Amino acid sequence: MVIPIPKIEVQDLNVYFEKNHALKNVDINIEEKEITAIIGPSGCGKSTFIRCVNRMNDLVLGCTVKGSVTVDGKDIYGKGVDAVEVRKRIGMVFQRPNPFPKSIFENIAYAPRLHGFVDEEGKHHSYNKQQLKEVVEWSLKRAALWEEVSDRLDKSAYNLSGGQQQRLCIARALAIKPEIILFDEPCSALDPIATAKIEDLLIDLKKDYTVLIVTHNMQQAARVADRTAYFYLGELIEFGETKQIFERPEKDLTEQYITGRMG
């Protein structure tokens, strides 16, 4: 039997905001090319947790992170690790669509323009116009948005609907060619039809990416996730296969939450 090496290994993770202990001794392993859902009531530390994986919490004043988050065998909180380099390799999509006030094309080209790319020999290049076009097209196709916007790439991203904007944000994250994508309640501002499209996309993305998704919506977790983690008051209460979590939760707290008696 081959034991798969987890893509992300979180060990003894503790997060403090000033004196508020937001995450307590979290240990969790995230498998490669799976969707892992993080559920739990408001204020349970779901978003805080996901923001530790790409070091977004570094930007919050008074936030301290202790413990280790190992991605592909490297502790991203280790010595000599630059948070900017971590974020360059991990995509993130937020609660509300947050496109830049720029054209659709420029939104996707934002990160490729900044970072360029590295070829097989390890040399660094910046994208030329043609390559940039290709990256934009590839990203939009991968995010299932190309068909809808290919004739108006030069138009403002603000003219798109909420669901389209969110898929644009996914395409924008894909353009950095990450292996991991973090979704922080990506559908909380969307209607059911737009939500369904994003969920289809998530399942499709699983083929190539490791996906971590925070969600308020338990049905969503049940629909898309391979594994589900339940957080409560900053602690990881239970983590396992989604089916097991929803059908045979081991902990009382988990059961109370998924049956709607709490949260």
Add this chain to the structure above:
Amino acid sequence: MAKKVSTYGVDYSRRFTEILVSGALFICMLICLSVLFLIFWMLIGNSIPFFEEVSVYDFLTGDQWNPFHPNYPLFGVQPLLTGTLLVSIIAGVIAIPIGLGASIYISEVADPKVKNWLKPFIEIIASVPSVVLGLFAVIILADYVMIIFDPYSRLNALLGGIILAVMMIPIQVTIAEEAMNAVPNSLREASYALGATRWETIRHAVVPAAFSGIVASIVLALGRAIGETMAVTMTTGNAALNTWNPLYPVLTMPATLAIEIPEAASGSLQYQALFAVGLLLFIITFAVNIVADIVLARYREAYK
């Protein structure tokens, strides 16, 4: 307590108040509007007789300004126009980059605690009366300008430009900082999450998103510089030389009005000539604002 049954009748006293308030507000608006028309009317009304004597072409292209010459008064506005533009350009070249840098620092770089006292501190500069700034320039700044640049005279266009820049910066910082502060944090997060550094985020996400406010801050500050009178009159030397050399004294249009109106006999040709200068100044500041509006409208169309 018994509840009063509403009759849905007309409450005349409330309705009267409504009419009264609307009327009062309308009158306030009318006063503001009429001031603008009165100024415009005064400038044009007094300029027309002047342009009957001196052609618009001669006025605009003449390179000598000497309205009080007893035999051959000259009404060429070129030296004044050059002086005004030269001083404003110097001020802009100094103030725009510094103002922009300071507003970016306050909005994006400074610790929130520092920011809270930094901003009011800069705003205090805006509350210093321009005559005090002029005094500061003439007494202290002029010494340094003398030592560093060795100008033709102690009072010169450069000194005027520097003190104008000092007046422009707080206006620019206040407005530009507000514009950048109004950029939603979600845009910064989007940029950081894509692996951008702080500087990359400022340059490619925050500044473009706040662009219209930043342009507005520059234009408003420039408008202030073009029209500023007291500090400029005190510092530029007020010699109507037709020169673009910043080390020479110049005479600006506002300074001309301030100095020469008291000397001109009411209703004389000189007197009317000064109104023509005032009209030209008004047209320039008006044009600057119109251009800014067009730039802003085009930007909004593209990105909203």
